[in-house]
Amino acid sequence: MRALWHDSWGSGRGPAVRLAPEARIAAGAALFAASLAAPAGTGRGIALIAFVATAWTAACGMPLRAVKSFALLGAAMFLPYFLLVPLLTGAGTPGGPSGQGGFLSALAAPWDVVLHGFAGLFLTAATVTSLSASDFRRGVLALPLPRLVTGVVIQIVHQTAVLFAETGSVAAAIAVRSGSGRAGTVLRVLASVPRVWLPRIIHRADRVSAAMELRGYAETDLRVMGPTKPRAADAAAIGAAVGLLALAAAIRWDWIR
């Protein structure tokens, strides 16, 4: 997971990488919203979700290795929802749905989670692969967001990367000092979270906030770090993404009615 996070940023080589960073973030966000809005229970909705996720992943040029890794991560996160199907069918329960119709209706809820989950994961991951850490900062700063929000979001992403590195150091220290194998180390790392990891992270957060205060981070309009000029291709990409969001909303509206 740590390597996946580190390696993913800026690893994409698709045509979307040529868009301005803010256009990549805005288009990614609009497509993410479209994938959530489209219903997973209709053919048109499924087709739209699949199209949006696949097209954006391809446009961002997500490396095959990352595609495989995120597919595995998605499988681990979302496929277990199908284990709920036997519970939801209520087979043999008086008054519960039964037969093929009951099975299909029980399948609907996990299917909804799995399809939307996979699409959301790939859309987020593809957007991340299209942005280097520096692009991300420039993109967030160029978006019309409140100054406090941009400052916090940028630090969350930056400090998350630092946190992964810190976790790696804690894990390495535990592995070396305990002499355990991989599984033993994982267990020891988990057991150490409240006693080792958490105090270290709290201490780190304390120091980082002191550094932010000293360096004037909060009082500075971070847009001084690098404004960008919008181009026609950026507007077209955002327009297409918003169009797909509107289509998803229309399909959802039609489905509800």
Next chain:
Amino acid sequence: MSVAAVLAFDRVTVRYEPGSRPVLEGVSFTLDRGERAALVGLNGSGKTTLLMAAVGLAGHEGLILVDGIPVRRRTAGQLRQKTGFLFNVPEDQILFPIAREDAAFGLLRRGVERTEAYRRAEAMLAELGVGDVAGQPALHLSHGQKQRVALAGVLVTGPPLLLLDEPSAGLDPPGRLSLARLLGRLDAAMLVATHDLDFAARFCRRFIVLAEGRISYDGPDASVVSQAWGTEA
């Protein structure tokens, strides 16, 4: 207190909890404009706390003046424009993903034009021997390289007072030597917390020794310190 003092401590006491044993007790000294002093002491002697107090990050009793202005919560912002502070853990200080961006931040927030700010940041990184990593993610650098990136961010704005906490930690011998030479060339007053007497002796002519939160020696003779520590050659 000297009128030329850029930093003055007058009977300063710092406690982390009210009523607890003080971490610093009755500390008084002044640092004149352009003067370079090493703040030395064993682990836990209060060096970092003293530096923190000087920029208002540790609450204190007594009086601390930076350039004649008392260190208080409401003056903290104004005072921090006059000071450059280096933390002993560079990861705490680096707030931007790319080395060049982090080093340029102080200039950009002072209104320096972007191209010029990046040019000056890169020049400072090069002077500190890390010019080749200017465009790299700071997270991927070694500890010594991160230390120099953080230091570049401090030095590039040219503050009149530098408070440096273990600046040579994690640097290789050539890196320590070039850093000592660079610090020796600067006009800024500096207070450098360190255990590294050889490093400090290259550019400091004054040694302030802290022991259990009190100043036990303040003078020009580094050998007093090594004798006290039992580390003299």
